Amino acid sequence: MIEIQVQAQPSNPSVASAALEQNLGFGRIFADKMFQMKYHKDRGWYDASIVPFGSISLSPAAMVFHYGQEIFEGHKAYRWEDGRIALFRPEMNAKRLNNSTYRMSMPQIPEQVQLDATMALVGQLKDWVPRQEGASLYLRPTMIATEAMLGVRPSNEYLYYIICSPVGPYYPTGFSPVRVRAEDRFIRAVPGGTGAAKTGGNYAGGLFAQAEAKEQGYMGVLWLDALNRRDVEEIGAMNVMFVIDGKVVTSELKGSILPGITRDSILHLAPDLGIKTEERTTSIDEILDGLQTGRVTEAFGVGTAAVVTPIGHIGYKGVDHKVTGDEVGPVSRKIYQALTDIQWGRAPDRYEWMRFVH
Ligand SMILES: Cc1ncc(COP(=O)(O)O)c(C=O)c1O
Numbered sequence: 001m002i003e004i005q006v007q008a009q010p011s012n013p014s015v016a017s018a019a020l021e022q023n024l025g026f027g028r029i030f031a032d033k034m035f036q037m038k039y040h041k042d043r044g045w046y047d048a049s050i051v052p053f054g055s056i057s058l059s060p061a062a063m064v065f066h067y068g069q070e071i072f073e074g075h076k077a078y079r080w081e082d083g084r085i086a087l088f089r090p091e092m093n094a095k096r097l098n099n100s101t102y103r104m105s106m107p108q109i110p111e112q113v114q115l116d117a118t119m120a121l122v123g124q125l126k127d128w129v130p131r132q133e134g135a136s137l138y139l140r141p142t143m144i145a146t147e148a149m150l151g152v153r154p155s156n157e158y159l160y161y162i163i164c165s166p167v168g169p170y171y172p173t174g175f176s177p178v179r180v181r182a183e184d185r186f187i188r189a190v191p192g193g194t195g196a197a198k199t200g201g202n203y204a205g206g207l208f209a210q211a212e213a214k215e216q217g218y219m220g221v222l223w224l225d226a227l228n229r230r231d232v233e234e235i236g237a238m239n240v241m242f243v244i245d246g247k248v249v250t251s252e253l254k255g256s257i258l259p260g261i262t263r264d265s266i267l268h269l270a271p272d273l274g275i276k277t278e279e280r281t282t283s284i285d286e287i288l289d290g291l292q293t294g295r296v297t298e299a300f301g302v303g304t305a306a307v308v309t310p311i312g313h314i315g316y317k318g319v320d321h322k323v324t325g326d327e328v329g330p331v332s333r334k335i336y337q338a339l340t341d342i343q344w345g346r347a348p349d350r351y352e353w354m355r356f357v358h
Helices: 013-020 090-103 111-124 200-204 207-215 261-273 284-293 330-343
Strands: 033-040 044-052 070-072 075-079 085-088 136-145 157-167 178-183 220-224 232-235 238-244 247-250 277-279 296-303 307-316 319-322 354-357
Touching (some): 044 111, 070 090, 070 200, 085 111, 085 330, 090 111, 090 136, 111 136, 111 157, 111 354, 178 207, 207 220, 238 261, 238 284, 261 277, 261 296, 261 330, 284 296, 284 307, 284 319, 296 330
Parallel strands (some): 178 220, 247 277
Antiparallel strands (some): 033 157, 075 085, 075 136, 220 232, 232 238, 238 247, 238 296, 296 307, 307 319
16 A cells, blocks of 8 residues: 545536536546656655646656656546446556556556555546546556656656546447558557557657548558568557457567557457457458458457447558448447446446446
């Protein structure tokens, strides 16, 4: 247990409810409290506190601004119909944050400390968890290097904080397929690089290709492997799965892919829905050939934000290839339903994935 000082006044429920009446979208509105904790190499983690949400003051020399030592996480708190507030596998996010710290030469935070901090913060922000169907409170744990120092080495000081943002339903008008563009010029992550860490630079480096894809009418980029621009890796902020010969196939975790918690959960759950799974490399050629021959019947992105995002078309080298078009395939639908039913407490939590906030 860490001792967490609560230095923020209790929330005024009417402030939260006025905020929640707005069109929430994603990541635009922030709850009025945050958790923060500092680190110094000689002291370890200290000053764990819940404070009013607000700006932080850092030296312009803070190392995060120069060498990008920054990592983050993303998960959600759901308000169940019975009024309880539940988190989905938060210990997996804590574990992944520590894996990211390792790769980015940052200090670990014991998983239990991360969980205690999360529970304490969300416990103070219950009024900020939306009631609207499909909406939730998105949690963004973040760690940054704060030492004022321009030498290239790991920082000796860090700040860890958790901010929360009420977010609207991902599919306000229903579950609908998107178009993605397989990227054959730029790459996201290289073998031996930082692709498996959740660090800002991976995203910054992808923005250019993503903007280009968006201009061309795609939702985002389907990243191919760095060495051959051939093997399918992931999409923007999602892992990717294909239905090949009736089986759900997704890339094995090979260091250049983020180990998604949704991905892991689907690999656990699908066999119990009668759907076989396989973790293996697939090439863009195998996918496009499979669309021609009928072996590939569905494609979908998987991640916290939308859980399952059906892919209707894949663009590659200027040509659009139809997957399911405007339709949602039966496997995508079944998996989406099964996983969201657990997250929202509509189905028994047979895997013991949900954690309740008191
Ligand atoms: C690059 C990337 N891949 C995959 C995912 C999916 O991970 P998760 O299912 O844990 O949200 C995310 C989102 O966090 C991501 O940013």
